[in-house]
Amino acid sequence: MNEKYSAEHIAYIAANIKGRSYPELTDMFNQQFGLGIKAKAMISLAFRHGLRNERDCRFNTGYEPTQFKKGHVPHNKGKKGTGGWEPTQFAKGHKPWNYRPVGSERTNADGYVEIKIADPRTWKGKHILLWEAAHGPVPKGHVVIFADGNHQNITLENLLLISRRELAVMNKRGLIANDVELTKAGVVIADIYLKIGERKRK
Incomplete structure (x- = not known):
């Protein structure tokens, strides 16, 4: 054990680490023992003694709980696209509401009349x-x-x-x-x- 920390220090950490962020635990620890260690030192100390707060998935200061636990299966696993995607939203052959067929005319920003000569946008x-x-x-x-x-x-x-x-x-x-x-x-x-x-x- 590092001589800087006593068995009492380790016992206090073990009793209070669960569910707390490392910055919060560090503040409590410093107030309890009149010390001034940094959150990074608390992370290192806890790691060496096999202590986990069961909320941070990485040992870096200020990192908040991971949203997905080990073994979690996302609801959209195996699906293409992002949330809200519907399989039939863009079916094969679908044309957007603003589709213009070949041969259509438009006036561009410079005042020139243009004709659509090919799909999708030529x-x-x-x-x-x-x-x-x-x-x-x-x-x-x-x-x-x-x-x-x-x-x-x-x-x-x-x-x-x-x-x-x-x-x-x-x-x-x-x-x-x-x-x-x-x-x-x-x-x-x-x-x-x-x-x-x-x-x-x-």
Whole structure:
């Protein structure tokens, strides 16, 4: 036995440990014997003498009782999901209340009309689909814009294919107007700016 603790100390712990947390038992012990040991020391002392409080499942300060005792079988053993799960809640083929079929239209946060082209959630700009139906896939590094700036005016005559470099210049210089001819002229001006930049770099 550690000389610091007497048989009386151990007997007191054995008589009072059951059902009490280690911090609580430590306070009682210190008051009884005028000592100042820490809860960690109490845990170590109890452990060495085979004493358990029958509420803490691990020997660490402040750890509260385990919810599940040894041999306990959870009510949801063998079931997938969390509490409240019902086997038929999402049956095979189930569609959520907000499901939109392929071909549905919506307007996104930027004001572009989109069409659902595949499940589960694949959407594409309606203006892009219209342009591609007439001209084929949009080339890499290019975008389709609205010549009059109106995202709701989805007609082939109002769509322009430009490069992303041209778009960057047009946005920077304010060359996208609410008039088709002015925006087309803006594309020409953007090309001039790009060529000037290339000549300066050379």
